[in-house]
Each structure stands twice: as C-alpha cells, then as structure tokens.
Amino acid sequence: MTQTPTHTEVRVVDRHLAPRVAGWLEGDPTRDGVLAHQHLLDALDSGEEERVLVWPADEPRAVAFLASTGTLIVSGDAAGGPPLAAHLHGSGWRVLLGDAALGRALLEAGSRGVLRRRGRAREQRLMGTREPVDLPPPVGLRRARPADEEAVTELAARLHVEDRMGPPLSRPARASVGDRLRDSIARGATWVVPRDGEIVAKVDVALASPLRGAQLAGVYVAEAWRGQGIAASAIAAVTRELMAEGMPGVTLHVRADNGPGRRAYARAGYADIAEWLLALR
Structure with missing residues (x-):
C-alpha cells in the first residue's frame, strides 16, 4: 500500500543540494524549464536556498520558495501539496503563485482559514517569449x-x-x-x-x-x-x-x-x- 507523504520528507535546500534542484528545474521536460521556473532559479542563484523547500528530500518533485515579501512560489507535482502545506503551516505567506495543480493541492491541504478564502484564488496563464516581435513602440513610451x-x-x-x-x-x-x-x-x-x-x-x-x-x-x-x-x-x-x-x-x-x-x-x-x-x- 502506498504511504501518504508527510512533512518530514520536506527538506530545506542547502548549498550542496541547490545545484541538483536547479538542474531538475532547468531540465523540466514538459516546458521551457528556465522561463517556467525563473523565480525559483533566481532564488537559488542569489543564495536564498534557505528559503527554498523541496519534496521529497532525496529526489525533488515539488519545490516552494517563500520570498521575504511573503510571496510563495510553487512548482512541480501536485502530490507535494500536503507535505509542503504541513511544513509551511504558520509561515505567514500572503500570496501564492505558481503551478495550478500544486497550488490547488497546497490550498486544499491547508488550514480551514485558508480554504474559507479560496474565492480569492484564480487561474492564471504564464506566458513567455525568447523571440522579440518587431511591433512599432507606442508613441512616447x-x-x-x-x-x-x-x-x-x-x-x-x-x-x-x-x-x-x-x-x-x-x-x-x-x-x-x-x-x-x-x-x-x-x-x-x-x-x-x-x-x-x-x-x-x-x-x-x-x-x-x-x-x-x-x-x-x-x-x-x-x-x-x-x-x-x-x-x-x-x-x-x-x-x-x-x-x-x-x-x-x-x-x-x-x-x-x-x-x-x-x-x-x-x-x-x-x-x-x-x-x-x-x-x-
């Protein structure tokens, strides 16, 4: 029988684990890994790995970054929602942003207080480009x-x-x-x-x-x-x-x-x- 993951499997990233987490994010086979995970990668680049959580600890499948501003950026497998929510309980995050499935799972696993506020959760689309378009700029920009x-x-x-x-x-x-x-x-x-x-x-x-x-x-x-x-x-x-x-x-x-x-x-x-x-x- 498959065991339900617990918050004990969540790990705070350190300088030794950071390169492996960055490589996992960059190599995302489902999309442009760098553009999809800009904030998470930038946090690791900037030495903020102590604000980054991974689940599970031995082979990352979900990542969360709690910025000093109170913004929580999440990416990865929705199965990471419950363990990450348990680890983040009481963290005081104010804004959650990132992969929709993982975000929903994290909210659903959170406190009842969070669930009562789910009317303020909404679907977004992350869009990006690596090829600039030659549209004339608006006058005066x-x-x-x-x-x-x-x-x-x-x-x-x-x-x-x-x-x-x-x-x-x-x-x-x-x-x-x-x-x-x-x-x-x-x-x-x-x-x-x-x-x-x-x-x-x-x-x-x-x-x-x-x-x-x-x-x-x-x-x-x-x-x-x-x-x-x-x-x-x-x-x-x-x-x-x-x-x-x-x-x-x-x-x-x-x-x-x-x-x-x-x-x-x-x-x-x-x-x-x-x-x-x-x-x-």
Whole structure:
C-alpha cells in the first residue's frame, strides 16, 4: 500500500543540494524549464536556498520558495501539496503563485482559514517569449520618472480592483504600493506611455536576471485608451529592450479569463508556458 507523504520528507535546500534542484528545474521536460521556473532559479542563484523547500528530500518533485515579501512560489507535482502545506503551516505567506495543480493541492491541504478564502484564488496563464516581435513602440513610451510616481500609483490602484485582487486600496496599502513603485522607478524598472499630458499606460519589470530572464508585471492601460494596441506594442518594445540588455527571455502572467490581455500579449510574441494559480490570504 502506498504511504501518504508527510512533512518530514520536506527538506530545506542547502548549498550542496541547490545545484541538483536547479538542474531538475532547468531540465523540466514538459516546458521551457528556465522561463517556467525563473523565480525559483533566481532564488537559488542569489543564495536564498534557505528559503527554498523541496519534496521529497532525496529526489525533488515539488519545490516552494517563500520570498521575504511573503510571496510563495510553487512548482512541480501536485502530490507535494500536503507535505509542503504541513511544513509551511504558520509561515505567514500572503500570496501564492505558481503551478495550478500544486497550488490547488497546497490550498486544499491547508488550514480551514485558508480554504474559507479560496474565492480569492484564480487561474492564471504564464506566458513567455525568447523571440522579440518587431511591433512599432507606442508613441512616447519611456522609462518612468520620479514625477510620474503619483500617476503610476493611481494606475496600479485601478489595476488592483480591475484584476480582482481585492477591494479598493486603503490609504496605508496605497502608500505601500507607492513605495514599491518609487523604488521601481528609481531602478528604471517601470515604463510608461503618456498621452495628452497624462500617463495612460504602465509596465513594470518585476524580475531581471541575465541567467534566467525577465518577468513583466503590472501591465495596465487606462480604460479610455484601450483597443488601440498600446499594450501589445508597449510589451513588445519593453521585451526588445530587455533582450537587447542580455535577458534570454521574458515572461508575464495574466488571468486565464482575460481574453483581451492574452490576445495582446500573443501579438507581442508571447505564448502559453504553463497553467498557474494566484491565491491571496
């Protein structure tokens, strides 16, 4: 009789195990291993292996990375959900993102408190490209400047509601988003499209690894300016810039039911890589 795996089979990665885990992720036979596992691989590259869990300990089939921000990235076999959930109990993760089957299994094995919040879990699609598309950039596309911070924060607040992340941001939450975007702008990681003296679209670069590629996030076009190809052309242009800087590929994730968004990203050269789940606590 097959035994049910327990949390004792979960292991925290150390520097000796890290190369084997990285090799397993890179060699994923079902998809582009590097682009599908960017955040996990970048964590191992960056020396954050103590934040990475594997199951089972002797032959990894599922991996979880708990970032300092409270984001939990998961990948691998859904059978790893129960043991990982047991090990992560009380960890305080706030956002779960990654392979849909493993994410669902982890939630189902978690506490009743988590299950009561499952209405905030939704299907995503991880999309990516290694071949930039030569779409003309939208007029005025540029990196954001410090003076753009309030306008960019407003777009991020709208995206939070429209993307079903929760109710309108409270004042403290909006201030926290503003702090994050201030840092992103200072690093040159936020791009904007101005029209008629206003910022009407934004794109953030959430990850930029010369080894593992970049990931875009926070893509938003103001409602009055939609349907003009701004998203597709901006994504294509930022992707070209990132790949010219040496990124081997670029990814993003989008709600599975966001048809216009998925079509825009496809026009920018992106294709589906994996079914993901996004859950909030």
